[in-house]
Amino acid sequence: MDFRAYPDREMLAMGLADALASCLRRCLTTHDSASFCVPGGTSPGETFATLSGADLEWDRVHVFLNDERWVPEDHARSNTKLLRETLLTDKAARARLVPLVNDAPTPEEGIPALEAGFEGRFPISLLLLGMGTDMHTASLFPGADKLDLAMSNTAPVLVPMRADTAGEPRVTLSRRVLADAMDIHVLIMGDEKRAVLEDARTRDPMQAPIAAFLRDATVHWAP
Numbered sequence: 001m002d003f004r005a006y007p008d009r010e011m012l013a014m015g016l017a018d019a020l021a022s023c024l025r026r027c028l029t030t031h032d033s034a035s036f037c038v039p040g041g042t043s044p045g046e047t048f049a050t051l052s053g054a055d056l057e058w059d060r061v062h063v064f065l066n067d068e069r070w071v072p073e074d075h076a077r078s079n080t081k082l083l084r085e086t087l088l089t090d091k092a093a094r095a096r097l098v099p100l101v102n103d104a105p106t107p108e109e110g111i112p113a114l115e116a117g118f119e120g121r122f123p124i125s126l127l128l129l130g131m132g133t134d135m136h137t138a139s140l141f142p143g144a145d146k147l148d149l150a151m152s153n154t155a156p157v158l159v160p161m162r163a164d165t166a167g168e169p170r171v172t173l174s175r176r177v178l179a180d181a182m183d184i185h186v187l188i189m190g191d192e193k194r195a196v197l198e199d200a201r202t203r204d205p206m207q208a209p210i211a212a213f214l215r216d217a218t219v220h221w222a223p
């Protein structure tokens, strides 16, 4: 694991946006398109806003979330809404969004149509993950109903997920497809998350799902 500490959150947003843009640019020199998989939640907003102004061929970039809450796209807790408002603006408005939610009443009913949209998108070129203080990442929550399946080597691309701490039902990319990414970055902020991440490194991924991704990751942190 590579750990990059920034003096403050503004510097983190600038440094991380720069690292992500360079990686996408590099990928597009050797490939027709790039797959860029990003977290929801509150932490990446400023990084996304900075990255959206980066000069690169966004129309060759396929963007999708690590996970989504099963709520309509205009819901306050929709990660897709956040993505449209922060990353998919300015120059990055030309990127192609691969949807992770649809009108089906449950994730189970919606997943077959969503999985079809992921054809040709793997391996992920660039993965950015967040982390909760319970050591979850994407919607891989400790104790969640389908965690066994989502962490297994034979998992499908998308797994429906319910957990007491998750709020609404979720859909998440499985560990297998996330960990297969060519380049993995993790974004965390604050002293509490730094300590939690250190602790997670020593734990079994079934208790600390973020641990499944740390060995090859670059972690970006600011107080």
Ligand SMILES: O=C(O)[C@H](O)[C@@H](O)[C@H](O)[C@H](O)COP(=O)(O)O
Residues within 6 Å of the ligand: 039, 040, 041, 042, 043, 044, 066, 067, 068, 069, 079, 129, 130, 131, 132, 136, 137, 138, 139
């Ligand atoms: O939909 C989600 O909740 C996320 O994708 C999730 O995995 C997130 O990255 C962490 O919970 C951190 O969230 P914060 O950045 O809000 O702390």
